[in-house]
Amino acid sequence: MPRSPLTLAALATAAVPGLDARSARAVADPGDYDTAVVTDAEGARWTVRAPRSLQAGAALEAESELLASLRHYVTSGVLSFTVPRISGTAVLPEGGRAVVHPAVEGAPLDVESLRPGPGLAADLGRVVASVHELPRAIVDDAGLPAYDAEEYRQRRMAELDEAAATGQVPPALLRRWESALEDVSLWRFQPVVVHGDLGPDQVLVARGRVSAVTGWSDARVADPADDLAWLLVSAPPEAIDSIMEAYQLRRTELTDKHLADRALLVGELALARWLLHGVRHGLDDVVADALDMLADLEDATREDAAH
Incomplete structure (x- = not known):
């Protein structure tokens, strides 16, 4: 209770x-x-x-x-x-x-209000990059998980297999995701410290800048795409360049040419994880919500392929 x-x-x-x-x-x-x-x-x-x-x-x-x-x-x-x-x-x-x-201090981030330029969008990029530049020892010392790139790809594949076993993921999306997860070249990245659960409620804003970041219980050493996925999926398209440019300028020795592609994929796979959450806990409303979003994504990818 x-x-x-x-x-x-x-x-x-x-x-x-x-x-x-x-x-x-x-x-x-x-x-x-x-x-x-x-x-x-x-x-x-x-x-x-x-x-x-x-x-x-x-x-x-x-x-x-x-x-x-x-x-x-x-x-x-x-x-x-x-x-x-x-x-x-x-x-x-x-x-x-x-x-x-x-x-x-701060109010939850209003993602839809992000605009291109040197303001909040760029600050978000720098904030995420600064987390990714932290030494991994702080995660190790706290007893939090650490994964190499191949281990992390295998974890994603296992999640997808579990989602597929529900029989509720559209086959076209399954094929799309399986192909991306089997493309080893997409998953050549340097693991970094990641927050692991970034979203509007964890990123607080005051006076046009990020004032605080909360909710660190899912921090780990893993794929930097995890922390960028929610922004690339939900931010206005015109603000994404400002986020990514600021991110790349703040990072050192960033050679991950597939980072943005993987972040978009991680954003899509979040729908499968949401479905699994609903199935595991018997939450019919969560399952229905996930199925609606999966159907919308299937329609959007079909339209993209047609163009």
Whole structure:
């Protein structure tokens, strides 16, 4: 059963000495966490997250370790944005810990508002590139996963096989994806530190720039295309050049000529992963949503092929 905001406020009070919680509101969290924003007596806001499972608890511990390492790169100016700063933890009766940090500044990114030029679109490109330039040791030290290029291609193939086994992926899309995954030349990339779950809710914006990046529990050493896929799929087409140009300028020794192609493919494969999420958890509304999007993608690829 999800914890109430009042329960989470009590955990925040226990975690941070002197925190005088006055109100709390629940926050929707797509992960396996109970989350609330707590306001204290001085009007400061705090975010408290408590895992709902042992697996989520382990992920939260690893994320906390990573955030501690990332603070060095924030304070030294290597990263132009902030990340959550853990202020305290509270032991949970069933095991694991809740974590508390000051709420970070910014509003969720409005992807559709991106425009070409040196503004927010270019800043996004630099932000993603700066993550990819981080030393992989910070991921290794936090106990988070690391993959080489071939291992990662095999993981993608296994996901596609599982999606195909549902019998609900359009055959034309299956053929398209299988061909891309079997093209080894497409998957020659240098693994880097990736956030792993970038999206509008994790990228916060203030004063026309990225102010914070949250939700680091899926960080790993893997394919840089993972962090670019959502932007290349959802950003206005006219803004994509600005994103990619800024990204490439911020990267060192970038020789991945198939990066953008792979990012677009990863964006498409996200629909198969969404379908699998619905099937695995018996979520009929998620399955229906995924099938609608797969049908739309099939129509769009058919139209592209016709031209």
